[in-house]
Amino acid sequence: MAEMLKVEDLHVYYGSIHAVKGISFEVHEGEIVTLIGANGAGKSTTLNTVGGLLKARSGHILFEGKDLHGVPANKVVAEGMALCPEGRRVFQHMTVLENLEMGAYTRSSAEAEETLEKVYGLFPRLKERYRQVAGTLSGGEQQMLAMGRALMSRPKLLMLDEPSMGLAPILVQQIFDIIVDMNKQGTTILLVEQNAQMALSIANRAYILETGKINHSMEGDAADLLNSEEVKKAYLGG
Amino acid sequence: MLANLINGISLGSVYAIIALGYTMVYGIAKMLNFAHGDVIMVGGYIAFYSITLMGWPPALAVLAAIVVCTALGIVIERLAYKPLRSATSLAVLITAIGVSYFLQNAALLLWTSNTKVFPNIFEKLPGLRLGAMQIAPVTIITVLANIVIMVTLTLFTTKTKMGKAMRAVSEDKGAATLMGINVNRTISLTFAIGSGLAAIAGVLLCTAYPTLQPTTGSMPGIKAFTAAVFGGIGSIPGAMLGGILLGVIEIFGKAYVSTQLSDAIVFAVLIIVLLVKPTGLLGRKVNEKV
Numbered sequence A: 001m002a003e004m005l006k007v008e009d010l011h012v013y014y015g016s017i018h019a020v021k022g023i024s025f026e027v028h029e030g031e032i033v034t035l036i037g038a039n040g041a042g043k044s045t046t047l048n049t050v051g052g053l054l055k056a057r058s059g060h061i062l063f064e065g066k067d068l069h070g071v072p073a074n075k076v077v078a079e080g081m082a083l084c085p086e087g088r089r090v091f092q093h094m095t096v097l098e099n100l101e102m103g104a105y106t107r108s109s110a111e112a113e114e115t116l117e118k119v120y121g122l123f124p125r126l127k128e129r130y131r132q133v134a135g136t137l138s139g140g141e142q143q144m145l146a147m148g149r150a151l152m153s154r155p156k157l158l159m160l161d162e163p164s165m166g167l168a169p170i171l172v173q174q175i176f177d178i179i180v181d182m183n184k185q186g187t188t189i190l191l192v193e194q195n196a197q198m199a200l201s202i203a204n205r206a207y208i209l210e211t212g213k214i215n216h217s218m219e220g221d222a223a224d225l226l227n228s229e230e231v232k233k234a235y236l237g238g
Numbered sequence B: 001m002l003a004n005l006i007n008g009i010s011l012g013s014v015y016a017i018i019a020l021g022y023t024m025v026y027g028i029a030k031m032l033n034f035a036h037g038d039v040i041m042v043g044g045y046i047a048f049y050s051i052t053l054m055g056w057p058p059a060l061a062v063l064a065a066i067v068v069c070t071a072l073g074i075v076i077e078r079l080a081y082k083p084l085r086s087a088t089s090l091a092v093l094i095t096a097i098g099v100s101y102f103l104q105n106a107a108l109l110l111w112t113s114n115t116k117v118f119p120n121i122f123e124k125l126p127g128l129r130l131g132a133m134q135i136a137p138v139t140i141i142t143v144l145a146n147i148v149i150m151v152t153l154t155l156f157t158t159k160t161k162m163g164k165a166m167r168a169v170s171e172d173k174g175a176a177t178l179m180g181i182n183v184n185r186t187i188s189l190t191f192a193i194g195s196g197l198a199a200i201a202g203v204l205l206c207t208a209y210p211t212l213q214p215t216t217g218s219m220p221g222i223k224a225f226t227a228a229v230f231g232g233i234g235s236i237p238g239a240m241l242g243g244i245l246l247g248v249i250e251i252f253g254k255a256y257v258s259t260q261l262s263d264a265i266v267f268a269v270l271i272i273v274l275l276v277k278p279t280g281l282l283g284r285k286v287n288e289k290v
């Protein structure tokens, strides 16, 4: 499989806080790759840096061979990478449809209309509520909107930051089913999760992040990790 | 009574146009651009000299004022506010006050403190007779301009891609960036629109109250800011409503209570409204993002 994203020796700081300490990983075309780790491990920092919201102190972010280090987020989208950020961050005072339109900001209106139908296919709930103001949606619906909005830019690679956060188990299952569907429809996925069980069960490969570093003794095939005693102990509650 | 109401609506329309600039900039940059009032004054001078010195027709003079103020707004944002994008709001506020003084003093140097008498540019237009009452053309044009601006802005922010992007930026800059929106350019555009409107307000104000000095913009600026807060800062219809109410209250206060106390009445009303509804009349609660 072709390499889509390759992150090399990435270092990210918040002022003097060294949050991401030289991590490297890669995502191949068509995969679901998950980055799991405890709260504060640096998962969001990594994703936000790849997405261009934060600037790395050093390292490389190669997307389809192109170095995106220092490219701002609004340009990254046009390259074919979308980030669905932690906490959803839908535009609360805008309607569902307007949120989706914003997702297609870098696209022509013809492309946007076409993609909208696909997104409505994945999320029929959004179609039903297209005129509703996003802030009045339930948590699960807002997550769907955030994911649909990210899809509207037609990304080759979709990065999801804790899509299960704060959702009831039944909704979590639903969201993960949709992630698998999106992947089947051709979108490569980089998934960040605290819910390691769920993430490992749908991913092809996984990396484990511990205080800013990837634990290389526990990486690779997601199914293997799901059965590994070490991972079970540390991340699966037993 | 009716005459006062019409005067109030007319004055309030000017406040509303100025308040739009405050409210749009606040909505998007989360800052109070205290120099906004002084942009009005610059617009007034540009129009004044375009007419008296260059001999340009009023329409061209208004256009010149809009062009200069729009450019000025963009430059102010770029030079004074953009470097402070991540600074504390207090630093930004102090800078805005500094820019305000800078503009006033630059005007003093360029155009001296001598009061200029602004020409009546709508002289040739017919007024409107309402029974025994004559409504001046400037009054009619001010109210019309306000309505046109309000409708245009509402359509712009709800129907166009750029306008929706502006609302997205005002809600969440990070999320807007992730959509591919250029946040800096959007902020710049907002300043441009606000300042262009200030130019229009400047010409209307100077035509209705035809004296022009470097401090001309201060008081209307503060009143319009009050109107923006009154209506709910960040809200476009709020700016409209706040502006008109403020104008009407001010004129009625002058007519029926006391000329000296009219401003005090205006602010007293503001305080009462804010006590009852802290977000202003049409303001909405800002949910703080974590």
Ligand SMILES: Nc1ncnc2c1ncn2[C@@H]1O[C@H](COP(=O)(O)OP(=O)(O)O)[C@@H](O)[C@H]1O
Binding pocket: A014, A017, A019, A037, A038, A039, A040, A041, A042, A043, A044, A045, A046
């Ligand atoms: N804006 C910030 N300023 C300073 N430190 C931060 C900021 N955001 C995150 N951090 C720190 O960086 C580390 C990694 O955080 P984060 O990437 O959010 O972790 P995760 O997403 O894995 O929970 C944590 O120690 C956190 O406290």
Ligand SMILES: [Mg+2]
Binding pocket: A043, A044, A045, A086, A162
């Ligand atoms: Mg996180």
